[in-house]
Amino acid sequence: MTITEAAAALRSRKVSAVELARDSLRAIHREQPRLNAFITVTEELALEQARRADDELARGIDRGPLHGIPYALKDVYATRGILTTCGSKLFADYIPDYDCAVYERLTGAGAVLLGKTGLHELAYGITSNNPHFGTIRNPRDPKRIPGGSSGGSGAAVAAGMVFFALGSDTGGSIRIPAAYCGCAGIKPTSGRVSRFGVLPLDFSLDHMGPITRTSRDSALVLNAIAGFDARDDTSSKHAVDNYAAFPEDPSLSSFRIGVPQNFFNQRLLPEVSAAFDGALERARSLGATLVPVHVPDPAEINAAGRIILLSEASAVMQRFADRRADFGSDVRALLDQGALLSATDYINAQRLRRVCQREFAQLWRSVDAILTPTAPIGPPLIGQQTISIQGLDEDVRLATTRFVRPINVLGIPGLSVPMTQGSFIGGLQILGKPFAESRVLQIGSALEVVPAP
Secondary structure, three states: OHHHHHHHHHHHOOOHHHHHHHHHHHHHHHHHHHHHOEEEHHHHHHHHHHHHHHHHOOOOOOOOOOOOOOEEOOOOEOEEEEEEOOOOOOHHOOOOOOOOOOHHHHHOOEEEEEEEEOHHEEEEEEEEOOOEEEEEOOEEOOEEEOOOOOHHHHHHOOOOOOEEEEEEEOOOOOOOHHHHHHEEEEEOOOOOOOOOEOOOOOOOOOOEHHHHHHHEEEHHHHHHHOEEEEEOOOOOOOOOOOOOOOOOOOOOOOEEEEOOOOOOOOOHHHHHHHHHHHHHHHHHHHOOEEEEEOOOOHHHHHHOOOOOOOHHHHHHOHHHHHHHHOEEEEEOOOOOOOOHHOOOHHHHHHHHHHHHHHHHHHHOOOOEEEEEEOOOOOOOOOOOOOOOOEEEEEEEEHHHOOOOHHHHHHOOOOOOOOEEEEEEEEEEEOOOOOOOOOHHHHHHHHOOOOOOO
């Protein structure tokens, strides 16, 4: 059931918010031992918020389509009186005395919080194999990773525990779990969703957004959480659209869609290449004009992005330098790498970033959106370090982030939706110009192939 369907059922009295919450709680209790998607389950709060939603709806108070809908927050979002760990021993006992902006807005929209989802330690990795809170598993194949860092959010949505879950995305951490778990997930434009009250990984690459079952569900959540927030100095005053206003008709006849002829079509597993070809054929059949494009060197953008992330993450965590034993080995290694980079490296990476942003902006003169695979591979096995692509071994982390990391550096919106080839479920990434989330979500809704739970 989608958010739209659940919202309609609530208003027709076919179901109550309490019943939806109890259904979610049953799913959590059933699936948690198998998947380890949650760190904290807020059962009492969920039932309290659900009862309030039922009472308000009965009295004619309608807060919108999320009113009474169960959801979860990645455990980097501060919530007053609720454990907020960031998947780290550093924050294992941290209970904030304030709420983050996203939780404030979702509470104002009447959504029902079921709990806080697990993640890769400090949101700094793609496996969600957490040394402190345990391994999170992919609901579609528990031998495989759900992606990261928002792995618990992706697993919770894919397993039907909640209707949507919030993630954070610094180098693909919303889009990767969406792709690996067969969900929709959007990284909005930089500054579109407030970062206030989110434990940071990076000063300039962090983005907040939802993982959902469909693109339209993502649009409904984005409607609730987007907008200016004076408490976040990166927040944008750009006007907020109604992101779910696009028509049900899947026609794409008015869209010019760019198909990269470099980088994004290189070193793909055969099933990813076949699924992507199928997505392009679907776009063509729906009337889209497919335009070959040459994208400014994303490998160069990736190099700049890695330097920026390594440097800024090390700066964020510098205050914990005396607690080295409390970091997992992979995260500690990344923080050490960042500490070795020079100020010259960092400044040159930021300069290159601005050049790449200007060059990439020229593409929007000829196309309305760009399609790429979200990842060149499918979800690796838990513990897998390398993967063979066209006869060459590649590091799993670098392969997974290759097509998504540049989008954080550019700051443009990126949506991942499911695409399939036989039994294979991968991710199709739709990119748009800054603040064109409505267009990106409309295209995603037309092209997504929503897999069975």
